[in-house]
Amino acid sequence: MNDTRTLLRSYDQAEIEDLRRLERAAHRRYLSLKEYEKFAAAPAINPERFRTGTTKVAEFDGHRAGYIIVQPLDDMLYIASLMVDDGMSGKGIGQRLLEWAEAYASASGASGTCLATFRVPRWNAPWYRKLGYTEMPAARIGPNLQVILDRHATFLDMKTRVAMWKPTGAKLE
DSSP, rough: OTTTEEEEEEEEEEGGHHHHOOOOOOHHGGGGGGGGGGGGGGOOTTTTHHHHSSSEEEEEEEEEEEEEEEETTEEEEEEEEEOOOOTTTSSHHHHHHHHHHHHHHHHHOOOOEEEEEESSSTSSSHHHHTTEEEEEOOGGOOHHHHHHHHHHHTOOGGEEEEEEEEEOOOOOO
């Protein structure tokens, strides 16, 4: 994807609260799904998470439109958060952020990218599947990803969740 209207840049610590507001706005999409509407009111990501990973911000036509936070995890690059402003979906911003993460994983020697997401909303697992991600085999889940999944299990129904991955160099079919 070569979208010249989307610029990726490093985040500035002074904009963390703006990025957290963007996340809360992105979560409004969950209001359209009865079983997920509680996530529309969920608190935003802890500000410390921006500092513990690598964060890229997407600007679309000069406006902050999304962000991604990644961190090394086991032998992969974990996508801790990928958010696109509610009014900016469908413009390729999320895909551009994801492509950056995949290139970053490849350049750093990671075996691939991985994440945990909901199975159902079209902007979660179905969207990642369209971009070449598959369900991660249980045997491939490393100890640090398992810690994350175990933490998720304390506040989420894990039947609604899936760990996904895309090996470095994997191509879309």
